[in-house]
Amino acid sequence: MIITGISDEAGKHISTQIEAHKILGWNTLELRNHNSVNPSTTKFSDEDFDYVRKIIEENNFKVTGFSSAIGNWSRSIRGDFNIDKEDLKVSAKRMKILGVKYIRIMSWIPDKDDYAFTKKEVIRRSKELAKMAEDLGIILAHENCTGWGGETPENMIELKSEVNSRNFVLLYDIGNVVAHGYDDPMRFFQGIRGNIDYVHIKDSLIAKPGLENEFRYVGEGEGRVREILDILINEDKYDGIISIEPHVSAIAHLADKPMNDEELFKSYVKYGNMLNDMITSIKK
Numbered sequence: 001m002i003i004t005g006i007s008d009e010a011g012k013h014i015s016t017q018i019e020a021h022k023i024l025g026w027n028t029l030e031l032r033n034h035n036s037v038n039p040s041t042t043k044f045s046d047e048d049f050d051y052v053r054k055i056i057e058e059n060n061f062k063v064t065g066f067s068s069a070i071g072n073w074s075r076s077i078r079g080d081f082n083i084d085k086e087d088l089k090v091s092a093k094r095m096k097i098l099g100v101k102y103i104r105i106m107s108w109i110p111d112k113d114d115y116a117f118t119k120k121e122v123i124r125r126s127k128e129l130a131k132m133a134e135d136l137g138i139i140l141a142h143e144n145c146t147g148w149g150g151e152t153p154e155n156m157i158e159l160k161s162e163v164n165s166r167n168f169v170l171l172y173d174i175g176n177v178v179a180h181g182y183d184d185p186m187r188f189f190q191g192i193r194g195n196i197d198y199v200h201i202k203d204s205l206i207a208k209p210g211l212e213n214e215f216r217y218v219g220e221g222e223g224r225v226r227e228i229l230d231i232l233i234n235e236d237k238y239d240g241i242i243s244i245e246p247h248v249s250a251i252a253h254l255a256d257k258p259m260n261d262e263e264l265f266k267s268y269v270k271y272g273n274m275l276n277d278m279i280t281s282i283k284k
Contacts, residue, residue, distance in 0.1 A: 001222050001233075003272075003279065004064050005244035006200075008033040010268035011261060014052050018059050020265055024272040027060065030068035030243045031100075034101065040068035040091040042083075042102065049094055056098065064241045065102035065198065067090050068202055073146035077108040092136035094262050102139050102198055102241075104171055105129065107147030107159065110191060114150075116120040122148045123162045130165035141171035142200045144188075145180070152182070155189025160195060165188070171193050173245070175223045177200030179213045185224045189231075199232070199242045201275055202224065218274050243277070245273040 017176040021029055035053050036128045037044050056063065068086045069075065069092055091103055093252030108127065110118040126142070126149065133140050144150035149159040156170055165168065170192060177185045183206050205214040218225050232238040247252030249260070249267040 001239050001279075002028055002064060002241045002244075003267070003276065004028040004030055004241060004284075005246075005272060006030045006032050006067050009244075009249075010265055012036060016265065018055065018061060018273070019110075020268050021061070023269050024061075024276065026272070028062045028064050029056075030065045030067050030104075030241075031063050031098075038067075038069055039094060040070070041043055041087050042090050046089075051268040053094075053097060057112045059237050063095075063100045064098060064243065065104055066095055067104045070103070070105040070149060071108045071125070072106045073109065077111055077125075077147075079108070079139070084125070084129065084217065085132065088132055088136070092133075092138050095138055100138075102169075102171075103133075104141050104143055104198075106143055106145045108150050114268050117260050118148050120271030123159065124160060126163050126167075126168065129164045130168040133167040134165060137199075138167070140168045142168065142235045143153055143171040143200065144192075145176050146174060150176070151180075156192050157195060162242055168176050169197035170202065171198040172196045173200035174225050174228055175204050175215070175221065175245075175247075176200070178206045178223045179204040179215070179219065181207040182211070185222070186227065189224075189228050191232075193236065196232070196236075196238065196240075198240060199238070201242060201244045202219055202247055204247075213247075217246070217248055217271055218244070219278060226278055226282065228278065233279070233282055236284050242275075244268075244275055 001276050010017050010020035010211045011036050039049050177188045201221045203216045203225050206222050249264045
């Protein structure tokens with residue numbers, strides 16, 4: 001089992017992110033942003049990627065996954081699919097350089113006025129991306145977040161079945177279930193149980209319509225994180241990646257409010273230590 005985190009929630013600069021992970025006793029990270037730009041996009045230059053790569057390698061760190069913007073909360077199912085495909089191509093090159101297998105994707109902002117189109121198009125796009133992933137030698141990890149494919153456990157399983165590729169797997173974000181208003185996190189987990197290849201950890205109160213999400217430190221929300229991890233680790237013998245995405249001080253990838261660097265760093269380390277302790281106490 002590898003315990004790690006989406007490291008830009010510790011700080012904007014890759015060096016700060018690595019510093020936080022060293023304090024936590026981790027030598028891996030899930031890569032999202034460096035200086036507020038995502039290396040899995042074409043907006044991130046090759047020069048900047050080479051800079052990030054050198055720092056990662058100089059610190060003897062490994063990258064567990066690229067947390068990409070493909071199909072995410074900023075991209076509509078009616079939008080330009082070529083952007084996602086180009087991001088996947090540039091990501092694959094960089095993933096190979098760093099020896100990375102997984103890239104996180106989602107399934108686009110739905111067209112709320114045309115559910116049938118949304119579902120059909122999500123499946124079509126996901127199949128095309130999976131075929132690209134097969135050719136590129138990487139694995140798409142689809143997260144339960146924005147988009148038809150992550151709204152319910154049934155949708156997640158149906159999407160995986162429709163895509164039907166060894167290069168398309170499910171990424172289970174425990175806290176996203178309640179953060180997106182699904183009020184029975186255990187039922188969601190049981191619905192995808194046995195189909196989980198990557199795990200994100202956040203915790204939240206159950207979302208209320210029209211109100212902002214209320215994220216909490218791990219174990220202090222309504223996501224039933226401890227109970228679910230107990231089942232995953234002790235009954236299902238899950239031995240994969242568990243990656244924190246706290247959101248407690250700020251949502252780093254949104255940059256929707258000023259981030260206090262010291263508060264961000266301290267809260268991230270606190271969150272990581274809480275998860276370390278939780279997993280230690282869970283293991284039997």
